[in-house]
Amino acid sequence: MAPSKKKHASSQPRIIPGGFTELSLRFSSDSVSEHKLYLKEHKVRAEKSSHRPLDRTLFVLNMPPYCSEGVVKEMFSQFGCVRSVELRDHPGSSKESGPKLSRFFKPADKQGFKVGYIVFQNPSSVSAAKSHPHDAPLVVCTEQRQVRTGAQKWIQQYTESFSHPEKLQQIVDSFMEGYDKRKEEEADRQKEEAEQQQEDEEGWVKVTRGPKGTKGRPHSEAANKRTLQKEMRKKKRKELLNFYTWQHRNTQKEHIADLRKKFEEDKQRIALLRAQRQFRPY
Structure with a gap:
């Protein structure tokens, strides 16, 4: 007996508005409830980073908080070799380049649904993930891949928050060496x-050639x-001094007042010298 059209249609990928493909996700094989992921090929013209190739990067929305980067990498490895996985709170450009900081020098990650950027080895893996039927959900927790939730998760995170003093000292020393x-x-x-x-004796400054496309200048x-x-x-x-007539007249008045003041000071100085002179011929 030939399968019905409805059953045949359900095994096909489901496309929703915006160009996203719906992908089902279950926490375990015996779970009844399903979580929906929405994914499409990452195509951003402004993206110039080599960490997200436009033909090999998959953009995923609604990633649950219990899925870490390692878990996501293992789940999507069934579509092809995964080079890297990046989970972020909001869509945006790739992480800033710089020294890689330890978890002791970074704020704690926010707990919540995230967006993901999955980079595959081959472009065909992106098409395979998009064409995956929505009624065949991916399984998060398996016998080979144990994922903890609830109280077990918090206990594990609390236990991992403690670090051995020697290991912590090595991390601090390594960070300070790079900083120095x-x-x-x-x-x-x-x-x-x-x-x-630096200027020479004649006031000249040696200007070297700067980077390509820029002028060489101090x-x-x-x-x-x-x-x-x-x-x-x-x-x-x-600057134009004494441009107006009243400016010129005020300047002359100030100059005459200065001369009179200087003349009076000279007269007083001469009178003082005469009074202090001891030899008087008359």
Whole structure:
């Protein structure tokens, strides 16, 4: 007997508005309730990071909190080799490049539903995941992959929160070594820039070629300060003094008042010298 059309249609992937494919998820094989994931191929033109290739990255919504990156990687490995998995609170650009921090130097992750970026080895794996029938749910917890929830999960997280003092000391020492190394490199770079931008006896500044597409010019704070002072002096020389008649008249009055004041001071100084003179020929 041929299968009914309704049963045949249910084995096909379900497409919802927005281009997302619906994928069912069960916590265990004996679970009755199902959780829905919504996935589609990651296609963002502004994405320039090599960590998310546009033809091999799968964008997943509504990822439950009990699914860690390791669990997601194992679940989606049935569609092909998974290179990396990234879970985030909100969609956005990839993680910032920089030194990898330990969990002791990072805030605790938020507990809740997340979005995921799954990068496969081959582009065909993305198509295989999208074409997976929605009535064949993925299983999270199996005999080979045990996932803890509820009180067991909190007990495990509480136990893992304690670290051995020697291991913690190694993590701190490694972090401080990297920090000191970055500070030394920054100090050497600033010292080299200061030496290159130092003026010689005649006031010339050696300007080196900068990165491609940029002009070679001094970038230090001292050089910028000297340039600003030169501009201020140049601007002051170009200012029009005594442009109006009343300005010229006030300037003359101030000059005459200064001369009279200086004349009175000179008269007093001369009178004082005469009074202090001891030799009087008359």
